[in-house]
Amino acid sequence: EPSSGLKRLVDALESPWGKTPGDRLDAFLDFGDYQLPLLRNRYYLGRYPRGDWQVVGLVLVPHKDVSRHHATLLLQHNRWTLTDGSYTFTHQAKFLNWTGSKNGTYINARPINYRRPSFRPLRHGDQLCLGSTCRFHFQEILAATEMADTPSEADQTTMW
Numbered sequence: 001e002p003s004s005g006l007k008r009l010v011d012a013l014e015s016p017w018g019k020t021p022g023d024r025l026d027a028f029l030d031f032g033d034y035q036l037p038l039l040r041n042r043y044y045l046g047r048y049p050r051g052d053w054q055v056v057g058l059v060l061v062p063h064k065d066v067s068r069h070h071a072t073l074l075l076q077h078n079r080w081t082l083t084d085g086s087y088t089f090t091h092q093a094k095f096l097n098w099t100g101s102k103n104g105t106y107i108n109a110r111p112i113n114y115r116r117p118s119f120r121p122l123r124h125g126d127q128l129c130l131g132s133t134c135r136f137h138f139q140e141i142l143a144a145t146e147m148a149d150t151p152s153e154a155d156q157t158t159m160w
Helices: 004-014 141-149
Strands: 028-029 035-039 042-046 057-060 071-076 079-084 086-089 094-101 105-107 127-130 134-140
Touching: 079 105, 079 134
Parallel strands: 042 057
Antiparallel strands: 028 035, 028 134, 042 071, 071 079, 086 094, 105 127, 127 134
16 A cells, blocks of 8 residues: 555655646655655745746745745756746746745755845655745655665775
8 A cells, every 4th residue: 555645655656737747756855744856947835826837847835925926946956946036037947037035045055145046956755945935845755765775885895
């Protein structure tokens, strides 16, 4: 019997929104009791995020400290990044419009600069915070698999 989290993941992979260009399954956001697989290349996080749901993932975070368009999670050069605020891009990947959040975005309790666009790379296990109360973790599936596959020093033997 699969767990409810695994069932939700399978349902997401089989859903129409998981069948678009940019399909991937190398990372997820861990909210504790729920894991959100990152299948898109860009996500808007906020109390009322807006965007074309066929292209952009929308993560609803219903909390008073979270801005309507609080943060952007973006895959750049095969690396997940997070920035404060939401962005509109031109076809040349240049910023067209930027709006920062009211209460800040934090990675491991360190603030992201909200006064100018600043994409910060994410690492496996990073704690993300929108405002002062919304906490969740970024998890890389590949990183977790590589850690499990890498033998520890105790497992390695030297032949003389």
